[in-house]
Amino acid sequence: MSASGTYVCLCNAVGFELTGEPALACYCHCNTCRVYGGAPARVGAYSPEQFKLTKGSANLISYESGPGKIRNSCKTCGSMIYHILPNGLAVPPLGGVKWASDGVPVVPTMHIWYGDKGLEEANDDFIKYDGFPAGFA
Ligand SMILES: [Zn+2]
Numbered sequence: 001m002s003a004s005g006t007y008v009c010l011c012n013a014v015g016f017e018l019t020g021e022p023a024l025a026c027y028c029h030c031n032t033c034r035v036y037g038g039a040p041a042r043v044g045a046y047s048p049e050q051f052k053l054t055k056g057s058a059n060l061i062s063y064e065s066g067p068g069k070i071r072n073s074c075k076t077c078g079s080m081i082y083h084i085l086p087n088g089l090a091v092p093p094l095g096g097v098k099w100a101s102d103g104v105p106v107v108p109t110m111h112i113w114y115g116d117k118g119l120e121e122a123n124d125d126f127i128k129y130d131g132f133p134a135g136f137a
C-alpha cells in the first residue's frame with residue numbers, strides 16, 4: 001500500500017510517511033497535546049506499521065510529557081514531528097502532512113480529554129470523554 005501522506009519538517013531534516021486509515025481517529029484535548037501542538041486538539045493516531053520515519057531520526061529531541069508518552073521535535077528547526085502514546089500509537093501533526101491524491105480520509109468519531117479543553121466548543125454529536133475511554137492506554 002502506498003503512503004497516504006508524507007511530512008517533512010521546516011528544515012527538511014526529518015520526515016515521515018503515513019499509510020491507511022488512522023488506527024484511532026479522535027480529537028485529543030488533553031493539556032499536554034494542547035501545549036505541544038499549539039492547537040485546540042490533536043487528531044488521529046497511527047499504529048507502528050502505519051507510521052514510518054523516513055529520515056532524520058538522529059535529529060530528534062524527545063521529551064516524556066507523561067509516563068510512556070514521548071514527544072519528538074526536530075532539534076534544528078523546532079517543528080513537532082510526532083508523539084508516541086504508551087500503547088505504541090504514533091500521533092503525527094496532521095496539519096503538516098501533504099496528502100496523496102488517493103490518501104485515506106481521517107474521520108474522527110470522538111473527543112477525548114474534553115475536560116481539558118479551553119474555551120472552544122465542539123459543535124458536533126460525537127461522544128465526549130473527560131479522559132481516556134475505558135480500554136485506552
Ligand atoms: Zn527540522
Ligand SMILES: [Zn+2]
Pocket residue numbers: 028029030031032033034042113
Ligand atoms: Zn492528548
